[in-house]
Amino acid sequence: MGIYRKMQEITYEDYKNFIKKNQFVIIEDVEIKLNGVWNIKSYGPDKYINERTTVWSFPNRGDWATHKGNYRGNWSPYIPRNLILKYTKEGDYVLDQMVGSGTTLIEAKLLNRNAIGVDINLDAIMITLDRLNFANDIFSLKNEKVDIKTYVGDARNLNEIKDESIDLIATHPPYANIVSYTKTRKQSDDLSQLSLSEYLSEMRKVAAESFRVLKAGKNCAILIGDTRKHKHYVPLSFMVMQIFLEAGFILKEDIIKVQWNMKTTREKWNKKENDFYLIAHEHLFIFTKPLNNNELKKYKFSIKWW
Ligand SMILES: C[S@@+](CC[C@H](N)C(=O)[O-])C[C@H]1O[C@@H](n2cnc3c(N)ncnc32)[C@H](O)[C@@H]1O
Known part of the structure; x- marks a missing residue:
């Protein structure tokens, strides 16, 4: 480990050429159609209310605009919507460096924020660009042009992103050895292919890069779940949380996100009664980059656990 691929921009032109030859891509054995262009029926949820507590639950995951919910491990659009509305203002820059099917970028576009999406898998970037391709070509809800860029790249090396240039990071990393996004086409840089110990050591690079590109005083939201091994x-x-704290972040929130669609776990464990519970929650950690060293020192002193 140590040499990570550099970011390579994938433009709208690249996407247009790609869809001339490909009507779909395959992610984790699932065929995902590339529409070419989308006719949008609704540009937002019907009755949206900002979350107020540290428990979030979205039984209806949300299917407005181009959100489809068919990319393995995608997050409900309600999550980036809440984060973007709470922690940014129009014109700010949002980053999702493991962007998958583009949920965060679609929300950024709908909410008039600039955004950068990165994924190790070119096919994921093609899905993202496809879903940003609204038929009536609105740039954002207010029709103002937002700057949205997509890259094939590695979350451990965000070389095209300047230090302290991002206002919000909102991302959902894969978990070690749980969901492999590139089963059909093995991709060595995919974090989901790593063992637990390798994964944790590589997440240090993700945390360091997140810290570097984020503006001081701004927030970094990471959704991450737990697992079982040999029934324990x-x-x-919490291991990932500790890694982000060690990178210099302050913990602002720990939100419990109720899980509704636990495909693999359900298939595996539902058949018989077990002596353990199905894991039905994930943690959405919100970290703040301290304004300066004094703020960090004060925080460490107040918690005194490491
Ligand atoms: C949980 S999914 C993200 C889903 C996304 N939030 C959505 O709503 O579609 C995790 C993503 O991380 C990507 N990934 C894995 N390793 C990566 C790496 N080293 N750098 C960047 N992306 C990576 C995978 O290709 C996958 O698309």
Whole structure:
């Protein structure tokens, strides 16, 4: 480990050429159609209310605009919507460096924020660009042009993104060895292919790059779940949380996100009664980059656990 691929921009032109030859891509054995262009029926949820507590639950995951919910491990659009509305203003820059099917970027576009999306998998970037391709070509809800860029790249090396240039990071990393996004076409840089110990050590690079590109005083939201090995509980989320704290972040929130669609776990464990519970929650950690060293020192002193 150590040499990570550099970011390579994938433009709208690249996408247009791609869809001339490809009507779909395959992610985790699932065929995902590339529409070419989308006729949008609704540009937002019907009755949206900002979340007020530290428990979030979206039984209806949300299917407005181009959100489809058919990319393995995608997050409900309500999550980036809440984060973007709470922590940014119009014109700010939002980053999702493991962008998958583009949920965060679609929300950024709808809410008039600039955005950068990165994924290790070119096919994921093609899905993202496809879903940003609204038929009536609105740039954002207010018809103002937002700057949205997509890259094939590695979350451990955000070389095209300047230091302290991002206002919000909102991302959902894969978990070690749980969901492999590139089963059909093995991709060595995919974090989901790593063992637990390798994964944790590589997440240090993700945390360091997140810290570098984020503006001081701004927030970085990471959704991450836990797992079981040999029937015992592996608190992966807290291990990742600790890694982000060690990178210099302050913990602002720990939100419990109720999980509704636990495909693999359900298929595996639902058949018989077990002596353990199905994991039905994930953690959405919100970290703040401290304004300066004094703020960090004060925080460490107040918690005194490491
Ligand atoms: C949980 S999915 C993200 C889903 C996304 N939030 C959505 O709504 O579609 C995790 C993504 O991380 C990507 N990924 C895995 N390793 C990566 C790496 N080293 N750098 C960047 N992206 C990576 C995978 O290709 C996958 O698309």
